[in-house]
Amino acid sequence: DGGITQSPKYLFRKEGQNVTLSCEQNLNHDAMYWYRQDPGQGLRLIYYSQIVNDFQKGDIAEGYSVSREKKESFPLTVTSAQKNPTAFYLCASSIVARHYEQYFGPGTRLTVT
Amino acid sequence: AQTVTQSQPEMSVQEAETVTLSCTYDTSESDYYLFWYKQPPSRQMILVIRQEAYKQQNATENRFSVNFQKAAKSFSLKISDSQLGDAAMYFCCLKSTTQGGSEKLVFGKGTKLTVNP
Numbered sequence: 531d532g533g534i535t536q537s538p539k540y541l542f543r544k545e546g547q548n549v550t551l552s553c554e555q556n557l558n559h560d561a562m563y564w565y566r567q568d569p570g571q572g573l574r575l576i577y578y579s580q581i582v583n584d585f586q587k588g589d590i591a592e593g594y595s596v597s598r599e600k601k602e603s604f605p606l607t608v609t610s611a612q613k614n615p616t617a618f619y620l621c622a623s624s625i626v627a628r629h630y631e632q633y634f635g636p637g638t639r640l641t642v643t
Numbered sequence: 644a645q646t647v648t649q650s651q652p653e654m655s656v657q658e659a660e661t662v663t664l665s666c667t668y669d670t671s672e673s674d675y676y677l678f679w680y681k682q683p684p685s686r687q688m689i690l691v692i693r694q695e696a697y698k699q700q701n702a703t704e705n706r707f708s709v710n711f712q713k714a715a716k717s718f719s720l721k722i723s724d725s726q727l728g729d730a731a732m733y734f735c736c737l738k739s740t741t742q743g744g745s746e747k748l749v750f751g752k753g754t755k756l757t758v759n760p
Contacts, residue, residue, distance in 0.1 A: 570752060570753075571753075572647070572750030572751050572753055573688075574750075575747050575748070578745070578747065586745060618686065620688060622688070629746050629748075630676045630693065630746070632688075634687055634688035635687070636686065636687045637687065
């Protein structure tokens, strides 16, 4: 079955540590996205990539970094510079020409204490 | 800047009845898309329905339909014959163009729908 996987579902880290969230897709989509979701808020775009080895900052990129070395993978690193990292993180992918039709992964809940 | 506003943080409906979720938006673009996404307790986002702004006809997907009022910049979602499985957060969403020319989605804050048996 084609889809997007994010692991783990729950992640706990100590403050000051960098942590990397994984996102893998086998839909053959060129575009991939990372969103952050806080309680009572909609999704906010962190980073997106439309092609391998290229990515763009979204609305809230500060304190985050990404890489896109393979078409299937778009890992997100939450660095110690991110002031409020505890949140729910969603990864998505799409065909570039139909970027609005995004397929979402199940998400990762990150808790930093 | 493009914005999406959902004024109803929570809504409830009796099973088998109809409910309408409201959404207003603002955009300076003439050609755009609007969407409703559903996020059930599993937290995975699911595309429910989409509307192209250039189309006058309201989109329909089975029990889900929209009332698209372009002049009023309103995009409400109607769920008919509500089912327990419809209980979820519903997000209204607008396709937007970034300063760099790329396209992205702008989400509202969501409406939590409860379906009562």
